[in-house]
Amino acid sequence: MACSASMESLQPRTAVEEITRCRSQYGANSYGQLGLGHKEDVLLPQQLSEFCKPGCVKRITGGGGHSAIVTDQGSLFVCGLNKDGQLGLGHTEDVLYFTLCKSLLGCPIQQVACGWDFTIILTKNGQVLSCGSNSFGQLGVPHGPRRCVVPQAIEVQREKVVSIAAGLRHALAATASGLVFQWGTGLASSGRRLCPGQTLPLFLTAKEPSKVTGLENSQAVCVLAGSGHSASLTDAGELYVWGSNKQGQLASRAAFLPLPQKIEAHRFQNEKVAAVWSGWTHLVAQTGLLWLRA
Structure with missing residues (x-):
């Protein structure tokens, strides 16, 4: 079973793709998030200068103005906007x-998962780290500083x-x-506005x-996030889905779902969901043969 929640599909400020084992990039580049050494927008795909061996890229993702690449050896490469330390490099320079x-x-x-101005990192041994802005508790460290420039562990x-x-x-x-598990108060404001008089769940x-x-x-087996919504795909x-349904991305009549709601099977022609991708205000699901986890 597979799922994806890469932020490069969530917003137009970053566009990084892996094409036939070659790293190419194009689109908005206001903060150098394309990794090309400048801040000019790019209209056509350009091959990225080599910073690791060909064919070694495992994952690519992007946030509000920063990008991240994980190699097959588990190394993390980052570039772009860094005013809140979201690159985890120990400073705040782009x-x-x-x-x-x-x-x-x-x-x-x-x-690695890139938020608007923060980054969440998962190690191969199952530990979670975070860096960047913590203005809304999105780093998962409630008593920490308003930003963190070096990845820190989350319990x-x-x-x-x-x-x-x-x-x-x-x-x-x-x-x-x-x-x-969920953390960060980003969904709370719209929840209070759209569910007046209702006590929101703690998460x-x-x-x-x-x-x-x-x-x-x-x-x-995996989780996904958009601008104001969340989703979880199960082993079955x-x-x-839960959170904001302003654009109908949760397949519900409600404007906001404070608690998870299962999208009924008939929405998927009674097939099981095998993979899901989340955009900024939309979801895409693929049905078919399930890859059951061991």
Whole structure:
């Protein structure tokens, strides 16, 4: 089973793609997020200067103005906007070339999720780290500073994490036991506005990892996030969604879903969901043969 929540599909400020094993990039480049050494927009794909061996790129993702690449050896390279330390390089200067995050050397990376102005990192041993802005608790460290320029560990109930996601001002993690945790208050304001008089669940207002309630009868294998929504894909091929439904991205009549709601199977022609991708205000699901986790 596969899923993806790369922020390069969420907003037009970053466009980085892996094309036939060659790293190419194009689009908005106001902060050097394309890694080309300048801040001019690029209208046609340009091959990226070599910073790692050909064919070694494993994952590519982008945030509000920064980009990240994980190699097959678990190294993390970053570039772009860095005013809040979201690149994790120990400073707040923008970076125009993909640069190795040296503070993580010896700590192989499995996945990286870029939010608007922060970054969530998952190591191969299941540990979660964060850096960047913490103005809305999106770093998962409630008593920490308003920003962090070096990746710091997040405590997710002492469980091994298998999937992470980052939205505008919130983040999620799924554990090996199938639990889902969320932190960051990015969804709370729209929840209060669209659900007046209703007490919001704790995970919508938490500034540290909080268990998402309403998923007790499911086993999550991955999580996704958009600007103001969240989603979880289960090992049974079911898709749960919550948060903002302003653009109808949650397939519900409600404007806001404070608790996870399963999208009924008939929406997918009664097929199981095999993969999901989240955009800024939309979701894309692929049905078919499930890749069951071991």
